[in-house]
Amino acid sequence: MTIHHTAAFIRKNISIVVQGAVTRKNIFQVANHCAHWRNILPDAEIILSISTTDCLFFEGTSSSNQLIKRIINNPQDDYTILPAINTFNNACNYLLFNEKSTALPLPPIKDDTRNPNNINYLIESSYNGLSIASKTYTLRIRNDAIFLNSNFIDLYCNNHALPRKSETAFFQKRVLVPWIYTLNPYSDERLPLHISDWLNFGLTKDLKKIWDIPPYTFQDAVFFEKNKPRYANISERHFNLRLAVEQYIYIQYFQKIHPTLKVDYLNDLSSRELCMDIMLDNFYIFSHEEFDLRINKNYQKELTNPYKRSACLTEDAWRFMVLNRSIQYEEILQGDVDKNIRRISQNTFSFKEFTKNASPLHEDLTPIQKIIFFVYSQILSKKMRNKFLLYPQAFFRDSKSFFTQKIIGRIYIKQP
Structure with missing residues (x-):
């Protein structure tokens, strides 16, 4: 049975x-992000889980999963970091650091980089x-990323009821993940179940299932x-490793x-279609533009790189496949994904079929919303109607008649 909570409930019941x-x-x-x-x-339970540090130490003894009573500055530092420490104490409910950690950086992920593989720091601090x-x-x-507002909760609620195949819907509710680095396994890097590890949002019980995994071994x-x-x-x-970091985390x-x-290895395509089913039925892949995600500036060029729209599974491609499960994945995901979606949308489906599989935002409409729906279904071109x-949010957001559409969009798309 699908769980549905309102956005107001989630805002008061979120860690x-x-x-x-x-x-x-x-x-x-990091201090600014915690304060943000x-x-x-304001009602959130905020947990700062520190993987490594070169400027802080903890007074007293500590162990994994134990609340650290007090965090103080290193005497070797001057007092310039005290405002950050005070912010941590004021903003966070828990400050965690595992002094008994055995996590170590591993050799580089690829042969064309010198950056260490920090997967075990990621696993430990997340767990x-x-x-x-x-x-x-x-x-x-991750502590270098934030949502600029809490609208991600509203949009998550709007999409909780998208159809799922019961045989591959393993989480109780979809888990929100970014499109960037959620790879398209039919593109250049054919890595099944390579799902972004930048963030997850969903039921706590589902997230705990993801991160209760053993460390990555040096051998692998x-x-x-x-x-x-x-x-x-x-x-x-x-690639140097057996499974990419993101694959290892989710495949376990x-x-x-x-x-x-x-x-069994990073480009093992034996279960590629099953992996696609799992991605479509257990995750909600979102666009960073729609959710106002701010990430470290080193990644900004990745978010705007046109190549990434084919190399990764974008929100448009994910949603289209969720609503049209009878189409072969290769037909959409090989080559120019956006072009394939437009071609299939324009040539394959009738208005009646689109209405049947439309977004949950078109369900249970008020009388005013029904009028808007009827008018738009009659006056729009086939492409814009589709x-x-x-994608009603994107339709109103991208409209050239911005002021008028903004008002109509607010009436039509009511946040829960």
């Missing part, structure tokens, strides 16, 4: 796990934070250093619950 390293270089950014979360979600999260919903997010981290992946293309040959749980799922039916 936020802010996860990652706190260093001299980023301590003020407290400002936009520690989630283990004490006590609210119904949790947002687990250097698996393909000498012998590259079988049948690897140019992009895939750069899904293989437990679906033993026939087979992804966009209105499948």
Whole structure:
């Protein structure tokens, strides 16, 4: 049975796990982000889960999953970081640091980079934070990323009822993930179940299932250093590890619950279609523009790179496939994905079929909304009508008649 809570309920029953390293270089950014979360979600349970630090130490003894009673500055520092420490104490309900950690950086993920593989820091700090999260919903997010407002909760509620296939819907409710680095396994890097690890938002019980996983081993981290992946293309040959970081994180749980799922190495395509079913039925893939996601400036060029729209599974492609499960994945995801969606939309479906599979935003309309729906269904061109039916938020947002459409959009799209 699908659980449905209102946005108002979620805002009062949400934990936020802010996860990652706190260093001299980023301590003020992390402090600002913690204060920001407290400002936009005043009732949230905020947990700062620190993976590593070069500027803080903890007074007294501590262990994994234990509340740290007090955090103080390192005597070797001057007092410039005290405002950040005070902000942590004022904004956060819990400050976590695992002094008994055995997590270590692993060799680089690819042979064309020198950056270490920090997957075990990610796993440990995420698990520690989630283990004490006590609210119904949790947002687990890296500490260099924020939503500029809490609208992600409203949009999540609007999309909770999108259809799911019961045989591959393993989470009790969809988990929100970004489109960037959620890879299209029919593109250049054919990595099934490579789902972005920047953030997750959903039921706390579902997120705990994702992150209750063993550490990544050194053996797997250097698996393909000498012998590259079988049948690897140019992009895939750069990888050193057996499974990409994002694959490893998500595959652990899904293989437990679906033993026939087979992804033995990063470009193992044995279960590619099953992996697509799992992605469509367990996740809500969102666009950073619609959700006002702000990320470290080093990633901004990635978000605006046109190539990424085919290399990754965008929100448009995800939603189109969720609503049209009879279409073969290759027909949409190979080549120019946006072009394929337009071609299929214009040539395959009738207005009646689109109405039948339309967004949940078109259900249970008020009399005024029914009038708007009828008028738009009659006057719009086929292309614009399809966009209105499948992506009503994007339709009103992108309209050239901005002022008029903004008013009509507010009437038509009521937030829960």
